[in-house]
Amino acid sequence: MNGIRRHLKQFSLVMAILLAFATTVSVSAHAGMVGTGELIQQQQVDLDRQQLLSMLETQEVKDKLAQMGVSEDQVAERIQKLTPAELADFEQQLAQAPAGEGVVGVIVLFLLVFIITDMLCATNVFSFVKCLR
Amino acid sequence: MTHPTLTKGTGRASTWAALLGLLLLAGCASTPQWPDQAQTAELSQPNRQLLTEVPFYPQEAYQCGPASLATMLNTQGLATDPEILKELVYLPGRRGSLQVELVAAARSHNMVAYPLKPDIEALLTEVAAGNPVLVMQNLRFNWWPQWHFAVVMGFDSQEQALILNTDTRQHYEMPYKVFHATWDRAERWALVILPPDELPATAETLPFLRAAHDLESTGHTVAAQRAYETAEHRWPDQPAPIMAQGNLAYDQRKPATAASNFLRVVNRFPGFPEGWNNLAYALSASACAAQASDALACAAQLDPERFGQAGHQWTNAAGPVISECPELPACPATIDQ
Numbered sequence: 001m002n003g004i005r006r007h008l009k010q011f012s013l014v015m016a017i018l019l020a021f022a023t024t025v026s027v028s029a030h031a032g033m034v035g036t037g038e039l040i041q042q043q044q045v046d047l048d049r050q051q052l053l054s055m056l057e058t059q060e061v062k063d064k065l066a067q068m069g070v071s072e073d074q075v076a077e078r079i080q081k082l083t084p085a086e087l088a089d090f091e092q093q094l095a096q097a098p099a100g101e102g103v104v105g106v107i108v109l110f111l112l113v114f115i116i117t118d119m120l121c122a123t124n125v126f127s128f129v130k131c132l133r
Numbered sequence: 134m135t136h137p138t139l140t141k142g143t144g145r146a147s148t149w150a151a152l153l154g155l156l157l158l159a160g161c162a163s164t165p166q167w168p169d170q171a172q173t174a175e176l177s178q179p180n181r182q183l184l185t186e187v188p189f190y191p192q193e194a195y196q197c198g199p200a201s202l203a204t205m206l207n208t209q210g211l212a213t214d215p216e217i218l219k220e221l222v223y224l225p226g227r228r229g230s231l232q233v234e235l236v237a238a239a240r241s242h243n244m245v246a247y248p249l250k251p252d253i254e255a256l257l258t259e260v261a262a263g264n265p266v267l268v269m270q271n272l273r274f275n276w277w278p279q280w281h282f283a284v285v286m287g288f289d290s291q292e293q294a295l296i297l298n299t300d301t302r303q304h305y306e307m308p309y310k311v312f313h314a315t316w317d318r319a320e321r322w323a324l325v326i327l328p329p330d331e332l333p334a335t336a337e338t339l340p341f342l343r344a345a346h347d348l349e350s351t352g353h354t355v356a357a358q359r360a361y362e363t364a365e366h367r368w369p370d371q372p373a374p375i376m377a378q379g380n381l382a383y384d385q386r387k388p389a390t391a392a393s394n395f396l397r398v399v400n401r402f403p404g405f406p407e408g409w410n411n412l413a414y415a416l417s418a419s420a421c422a423a424q425a426s427d428a429l430a431c432a433a434q435l436d437p438e439r440f441g442q443a444g445h446q447w448t449n450a451a452g453p454v455i456s457e458c459p460e461l462p463a464c465p466a467t468i469d470q
Contacts, residue, residue, distance in 0.1 A: 034407040036377040
């Protein structure tokens, strides 16, 4: 029992990765009718992604990114690569962010969310983030 | 509240500083401004709005859920009261009701339960349009919550107050600051309940379709169909509402109706591969193998990655070829994107 406890962190990370794979596989391997639920989900993902990308267009955001030393292309590329689950996760964080936060806040939040995953070495986009392990 | 200024290239320290800054920002979430009259002029929000034609039920102990839900449903002309709804949504063990149960109870009355965007503008817009809004509040603290349901019946933008039917008080004017704090601690949960042929004032395509689809998947197919039609009427530039009607007919084993819906999709949105794909399956089920194969080929051509591998080829079982198979529109050569 204690053994499991001690390795809980590693274990949950492995599980999270496995689950992430399971969802992507099941989505892409599906053939047949496109159900209404699936269609709504898919259009929501497209819409969220578009909204996030369009935020990169504002001057304030461009300035902020430059200030943080991240190029706009890098971020756009990262957004394109977001899985539906990640995007949904981010949208949820966005919904819980304090009301009235501007688009700059949103982008900074986005960067921070993914900097944290980068620290877990799940992704590796930002060169200035060092892996913790 | 200012963002921490980051200097380029200081590496991890700046990252942590930014992170800390964000946490601090999140910690001091303040009440957003009452929507500016000038800014929301197009909504033509009157200064004071109060929906009066709604019966009021003072709640009995812990029964804010049934009382609020009864108010919401009565507004839509449904004859019900908290005593009846108690059976549906009140959990004696928890001395309260759950949000999901209120939503489910609304659906069981063939109503669309539409969750609002979590901002005050959306809420006020709905009230201004004459729709009472069911809200959840946390009247105590995050670490020691006391959940509560109430119905927003009106507002007064001069006083910056919301007018609620809450606990035993009818038309109680709650200062905006107090309301927002308690609402914010309940993740700004807000819901309008409308019959499927009406649209909430702040309705957006996908959330509305999701609410309609929830009706469908809980077995309220007639109401779902109405809601899909309402959506099609409101958003004629979207293929999804027609797709949903086709899928519903297909699931009800009405392949001919399904095919005619999907045919409408491909006629109006020839570059939408999902439409061709579903049309193929509906045609195949109506024993139109040749057209089904053509439609599937078109889906594969438009989106080879998704529909290319299916590789279905249908042949009709022996029997006479049905002459009623529809003629397909031409498959667009390429998508202009």
